[in-house]
Amino acid sequence: MSPRTALFLGGLVLALVTALVFLLLPIVALLTAVAPQDLGHQLRSPVVASALIVSLKTNLIANALMLAIGTPAAYLITLRRFPGRSLLITLIELPLVLPPAVAGIALLMTFGAFGLLGPTLAAHGVLLPFSQVAVVLAITFVATPFYLRAAITAFAAVSRDQLDAARDLGASEGIVFARVALPLAADGLRAGWAVAFARGIGEFGATLLFAGSVERITETLPLAVYAQLGVDIDSAVAIGVLLVLISGAVLLIAKLPPLWSPAKSTPSVGGW
């Protein structure tokens, strides 16, 4: 190896180590800030339990909505080229680049009591502020663009030939989607879901101002961290650790090789 190459490789290693230390040190600091026995004690408080339940429930519903609507929507966009397609994709990515605080204000200006749809909703007896529905809306709004973007990329990477082959064998469009495109895009979809989930479970700004911080109803884990910060920093750190563990577990699940989906290279064509 020439000294030049060694120097270059050394530079690359240095960059990777620097990035790893910078990104992981704060997480290590957080995880070691509270002793494990204290952590257990802190997490047994009723505030944490109710916030955990609110967070899990609202994120579950929000993620179900996001997957149920986002997946077919992303598939349609990649199905064929049409005029304005690039514009449409850019529009979908727009909420993605909104700073979180701006997203929260935008959501309020839409669904809030004085927002675009507020009076209409109120006239039909729908009162969103301070309700769990508002939490679900906030999470879905901030998380969905992350999923859509990943889903579009995942479906776009599926080979046209394989979809056409399935059609040639007489598969209906629905079967092509469910049995060919979906399994082939599964890895990308799962990765997109993991990122969207992490963004959603950490949602803070819109939830605080739109859904409020009502104990047992809208107080999610991130809101509980904020509320506890002024009372008991150890308790706030403990909830923070809990959030990191949940997000870490989801990321891990998304990366694990799937046990349920068929082999990638030869999607099963039997049974049509």
Add this chain to the structure above:
Amino acid sequence: MKNVRRLLILAACGCTLIAPASAAAFTVYAASSLKRAFQQITPSPSYSFGGSDVLAFQIESGAAADVFASAAPIYADKLVQKHLCGTPVVFATNTLTLVVPTANPKQLRSATDLAKGGLRLAIGGPNVPLGIYTRSLLGRLHLAAALRGNTVSTYTKASDVTATIALGSADAGFVYTTDWLANRSKLSRIDVAAAAQPPIRYVLCTVTRSGVDVAAASSFARQITSGRGRKILRDNGFGLPPKP
């Protein structure tokens, strides 16, 4: 654990990382609610505005502050006990106000309307001064039950309470009169019986540390308590203690 707390507080308020850089500058640590009034009285000090509890903690951790202006006497008293602060002087008072969005969708006319129930209320949390004062006020108005009969959302900052009500997420809430004054275009005020008001006092003290600018600190205190200082405080909605 102490170090972790310090790191967290510093992270929560990145401004402190920059402020001590100019160590020689005369620095005033003041409660957020004083921002407008203090800057109108004198723009010359280097200000660090924040929650009184966080500011007190930063001073305990060795922040290079010369003056501490606290929204509640307890935080200054804590520093006095640790010999970190001179004798606190009361320089302003505040009151609580019941506020509603200007449209007042629930047609609230007085604090007793809160007893009807079915409202969405935004108030301070049980552990921050605003929330403690609010609970004390409701108790004196015999309206403590209002916190159970309505949907109550709690916040750690007065600005979050005002924003929530101004945006219409909440039907009503309690904020400092000074907050209402700063958001008059979006919030209407409903008078609360003066006799029920809890005492809300702002104090300032000179920080005790090596290198403190004592001359500048006492000159600053004189400016705040001067006739002009008192007028500006009053214009910003603060009450005033009797002249010494």
